[in-house]
Amino acid sequence: MLLNEFFWENKYNTHKTGWDLGEVSPPLKTYFDQLSNKELKILIPGGGNSYEAEYLFNKGFTNVYVVDISKTAIENIKKRVPNFPTGQLIQADFFDLEMKFDLIIEQTFFCAIDPNLRATYASKMNDLLIEKGKLVGLLFDAKLNEDHPPFGGSKKEYLAYFQPYFSLDIFEKSYNSFHNRQEMELFVKFLKR
Ligand SMILES: C[S@@+](CC[C@H](N)C(=O)[O-])C[C@H]1O[C@@H](n2cnc3c(N)ncnc32)[C@H](O)[C@@H]1O
Structure with missing residues (x-):
């Protein structure tokens, strides 16, 4: 199965977006609420309808970027949040991106590739x-x-991917996942070495 732009565009166009929470994800909201530096350069890869980007933007974070391979996903956030800086909503393949960020947020992107x-x-x-940048999410x-x-996995499997590059500061069961994801998610905070 080729998980390309066509595949994801089709999901949005046929409304098969079962992953979409329709609101900011609770564990990420809790994390965002304790961030004080509103200038952090933040990337949300595979952001989809991007409720997390919207939440951050409305809290005054000015440097939030979304990259998504789906044109419809990017158009959806442009329509929903017309003041969001359009240069920070990028339709592209995450693996082609060449920029630098202080913080990257993961939510149901890793399981989608x-x-x-x-x-x-x-x-x-x-x-x-x-x-010393951070990768934070679920x-x-x-x-x-x-x-x-979504493809699954385990903590043991993930360790092998991330340990070469990151100190695994938090890597534990999320206590406040969205109701239909409870007991299924790890909250992670990985610090670039
Ligand atoms: C399962 S959805 C999750 C969307 C969003 N993170 C959420 O939680 O609602 C996966 C998203 O990743 C995007 N995507 C998949 N492969 C991608 C890639 N290589 N580069 C950028 N985005 C990609 C899809 O278009 C889709 O919006």
Whole structure:
């Protein structure tokens, strides 16, 4: 299965977006609420309808970027949040991005890519972060699917990808996941070495 632009565009166009929470994800909201530096340069890769980007923007964070391979996803946030700086809403493949960020937010993007790309994902995150930058978010700790997204995984599997580049500051069961994801997610805060 080719998980390309066509695949994701089709999901949005046929409204098969079962991952979409329709609101900022509770564990990320809790994390965002304790951030004080509104100038942090933040990336949300595979941001989809991007409620997290909207939440941050409305709280006064000015340097929030979304990259998504789907044109419709990018158009949806442009329409919903017309004041969001359009130069920070990028339709592109995450793996082609060449920029630097202080903080990158993960939510249901890692589980959406081909599992063969997981090691590349970790190394790309390392490339995209500044020295001591952070990768923060949620990873599924559950079996899920083997032939189509969302792909599952375990803490043990993930360790192998991230340990080469990051200090694993937080890597534990999320206590405040969205109701239908409870007991299924790890909250992570990885610091670039
Ligand atoms: C499962 S959805 C999650 C969306 C969003 N993070 C959320 O939680 O609602 C995965 C998203 O990643 C995007 N995506 C998949 N592969 C991508 C890639 N290589 N580069 C950028 N975006 C990608 C899809 O278009 C889709 O919006």
